[in-house]
Amino acid sequence: MPTRQQSDRSLESTRERGGSRTTVLLALAANALILVAKVIGGLLTGSTALLAEAAHSLADTTNQTFLLASIALASKPPNEEQPFGHGRQRFLWTFLAAVGMFVAGALFAIGYGIFELLRGPESSGSYGIAWATLVIAVIAEGASWLRAVRQTRAEAQHAGRPWRQHVRASRDPSVKMVLFEDTAALIGVIIAGFGIGLVQITGQAFWDPAASIVIGLLLIVVAVTMARDTGRLLVGASALPEERDAIDRVLRKSPAVDDVKELLTMVLGPRALLVAARVDLADDFDSAEIERAASALDREIREAVPDVTEVFIDATPGDGNAVRDPETSGEDAALRPSA
Secondary structure (H helix, E strand, O other): OOOOOOOOOOHHHHOOOOHHHHHHHHHHHHHHHHHHHHHHHHHHHOOHHHHHHHHHHHHHHHHHHHHHHHHHHHOOOOOOOOOOOOOOHHHHHHHHHHHHHHHHHHHHHHHHHHHHHHHOOOOOOOHHHHHHHHHHHHHHHHHHHHHHHHHHHHHHHHHOOOHHHHHHHOOOHHHHHHHHHHHHHHHHHHHHHHHHHHHHHHOOOOHHHHHHHHHHHHHHHHHHHHHHHHHHHHOOOOOOHHHHHHHHHHHHHOOOEEEEEEEEEEEEEOOEEEEEEEEEEOOOOOHHHHHHHHHHHHHHHHHHOOOEEEEEEEEOOOOOOOOOOHHHHOOOOEEOOOO
16 A cells, blocks of 8 residues: 555634635625725825825735635645645735735825925815715725724634734734724824824824825834744744644653653644654553554544644653664554554
8 A cells, every 4th residue: 555645634723714704705795895985085085094094905905815815725635745735825815915914005105195295295285075985985994994903702612712912913814914004004004194184183194104104114013023924834833832832742641751851743724733752661561462552642632722623742762862673572663653
């Protein structure tokens, strides 16, 4: 029988179960509507802040398309070139979305704002259209933001973590990206409103492009934050500290394990973790007992940390030497429990 060179254990956990896809679709629809409204409002009023917000919405709409593509790509079955599946596609496309937000949104907002300041902006006086555009943006962005908040709150409650802590720790890049984008968009609308309002009150047109520059700086903060978080996951981050502690406790309480020499974890996808442990097995266990213990450890690790999909246990002598004597061990160098 040929040696199997791929694993589908992570496939089910990386397939989208509906929540994130729905959140992204709602965000896509909201941003597309807002994009049209801001472009029309910005062109009719000549507001630099509204046009900066239009660039923001264009970046967000493109980003949601990237996120939907990542969900589809991540659900592809594993193959010999990608033996653990395609779960990291979610991180790759979210990283590209963060870069797109930086380039298409932030740089345009700052660059156009500076250009208008140097040119000498003039007030158009079309305040009614500007305020109507901002109201439409708040309603649409707010609906998308509330959906992302509800999903992350439900996930935080299920994980037993405070909401803010869960948002920081979550490995689901789609929902986190939507939440961060919509939060930035709502703040951006407020900033644009302040700029337009100050122009209307003071008659000084420079407040409008100044608001555009502040919006660009806000987008830089969000883009850098998302790029940092997803970049870390993309290159092979470890499990969360509490997850590593839970796995370590499972290994150490097993009667078959005298000591845990090394515990390595790696993220394979938003809900997929690989665990590799080098352990010193009890000397008085025979081959059959070690096999049963390995299967039990596999099951208990998955129960302790549900996101674990791959478990590899390397039986190592107590002196830390990786070379084992087959006549005394009765086992191969590594035990790989089946799913």
